Amino acid sequence: MRIGLNLKGLAYENVPVELRWKDSDHETDAFRALNPQTNVPVLEVGNEQLQQSLAILEYLDRIQPAPPLVPADALGRARAWSIALHVACEIQSLNNLRVQRYLINELKLPDTVLSPWQLHWITVGFDAIEQQLASSSYTGTYCHGNTPTIADCCLVPQVYNARRPVVGADMARWPTIARIYDTCMQHPAFDAAQPKNQPGFESPALH
Amino acid sequence: MRIGLNLKGLAYENVPVELRWKDSDHETDAFRALNPQTNVPVLEVGNEQLQQSLAILEYLDRIQPAPPLVPADALGRARAWSIALHVACEIQSLNNLRVQRYLINELKLPDTVLSPWQLHWITVGFDAIEQQLASSSYTGTYCHGNTPTIADCCLVPQVYNARRPVVGADMARWPTIARIYDTCMQHPAFDAAQPKNQPGFESPALH
Numbered sequence: 001m002r003i004g005l006n007l008k009g010l011a012y013e014n015v016p017v018e019l020r021w022k023d024s025d026h027e028t029d030a031f032r033a034l035n036p037q038t039n040v041p042v043l044e045v046g047n048e049q050l051q052q053s054l055a056i057l058e059y060l061d062r063i064q065p066a067p068p069l070v071p072a073d074a075l076g077r078a079r080a081w082s083i084a085l086h087v088a089c090e091i092q093s094l095n096n097l098r099v100q101r102y103l104i105n106e107l108k109l110p111d112t113v114l115s116p117w118q119l120h121w122i123t124v125g126f127d128a129i130e131q132q133l134a135s136s137s138y139t140g141t142y143c144h145g146n147t148p149t150i151a152d153c154c155l156v157p158q159v160y161n162a163r164r165p166v167v168g169a170d171m172a173r174w175p176t177i178a179r180i181y182d183t184c185m186q187h188p189a190f191d192a193a194q195p196k197n198q199p200g201f202e203s204p205a206l207h
Numbered sequence: 208m209r210i211g212l213n214l215k216g217l218a219y220e221n222v223p224v225e226l227r228w229k230d231s232d233h234e235t236d237a238f239r240a241l242n243p244q245t246n247v248p249v250l251e252v253g254n255e256q257l258q259q260s261l262a263i264l265e266y267l268d269r270i271q272p273a274p275p276l277v278p279a280d281a282l283g284r285a286r287a288w289s290i291a292l293h294v295a296c297e298i299q300s301l302n303n304l305r306v307q308r309y310l311i312n313e314l315k316l317p318d319t320v321l322s323p324w325q326l327h328w329i330t331v332g333f334d335a336i337e338q339q340l341a342s343s344s345y346t347g348t349y350c351h352g353n354t355p356t357i358a359d360c361c362l363v364p365q366v367y368n369a370r371r372p373v374v375g376a377d378m379a380r381w382p383t384i385a386r387i388y389d390t391c392m393q394h395p396a397f398d399a400a401q402p403k404n405q406p407g408f409e410s411p412a413l414h
Contacts, residue, residue: 048282051339052296055288062281074269075255081262088292089259093300102327107310107320120309 006189213396
């Protein structure tokens with residue numbers, strides 16, 4: 001979401017929400033009242049609270065069409081969306097904290113399952129996306145063509161995640177994804193969205 | 208996806224893909240060649256293969272704008288998308304077969320964890336969506352207003368899933384979702400998309 005806001009050049013106030021193993025802000029009653037889905041991020045627009053990163057990116061593209069975050073043609077749009085959704089639905093959703101908590105707290109699995117769990121879903125997901133990117137002439141310097149789209153907005157944070165020591169993914173397995181990630185990191189909108197460039201950033205939690 | 212195609216009145220050929228515990232069609236080499244993401248559904252349009260249900264619904268809305276699957280206003284669009292994405296990312300992605308397989312085959316958990324696992328993510332997800340629907344004046348006979356949107360296209364199959372004996376969710380906990388589901392099932396586009404009305408339908412697999 002931050003990447004999208006930056007790409008659009010839209011001003012926003014950044015309110016960090018603590019995501020830690022226990023007693024996270026995002027499961028407090030106050031945050032639940034703001035956002036019944038109890039997920040981050042939330043974009044507050046006047047009295048409305050928008051939820052789900054991709055819904056927010058879609059909204060940003062409506063209120064501020066330039067630069068576009070989705071290709072103009074219907075097939076291109078579907079392709080960019082499918083990459084973004086693959087990251088959101090097949091990787092991010094499986095590796096988030098609430099799932100990790102369930103594995104440990106409810107299924108009573110040892111902490112040692114968490115790194116392989118995360119690496120597994122990143123590997124399955126990136127294998128698929130790498131093949132999709134490498135086999136298509138629509139892939140450019142970015143996931144779709146030569147400007148950033150929602151696909152890049154979703155893929156880049158996941159590569160950041162994958163490279164954390166706790167996951168330890170070796171990006172050499174996915175050369176096209178790695179190349180696009182490097183391209184994105186040269187872009188000021190992506191760079192400014194990095195966790196280390198956010199207010200209140202501390203070194204990542206263990207999980 | 209079937210619901211969206213039916214709502215748009217678009218003709219399509221339905222090719223069933225076997226989703227079973229082992230050796231599913233969708234993980235064969237032939238299906239992987241067609242769809243690197245190895246997920247269902249896939250929509251073939253000429254030589255292009257479109258993946259991810261929501262990307263396909265977005266595509267259908269572009270090529271056949273009437274009736275619209277998303278509200279016209281930016282905030283309404285974001286709301287309908289957020290409900291659809293919540294189902295796709297926070298429920299469906301966690302309960303699909305590949306995750307269930309990982310729990311059993313890799314984490315060596317007993318089969319008995321599968322029903323509680325599915326019910327847990329349905330409960331967490333539906334609790335959030337119920338609150339979002341019940342607390343908003345945008346909710347109508349359908350999730351957003353009085354015509355079906357992508358939110359309903361995603362929610363209905365998940366309610367179908369939740370009601371299967373293997374999951375055993377009691378929909379009384381989510382009266383707004385249950386009411387919208389009942390409304391949808393009166394709609395011919397939703398009824399025609401039911402699994403039992405598909406070619407090659409057999410009674411559901413155990414998992």
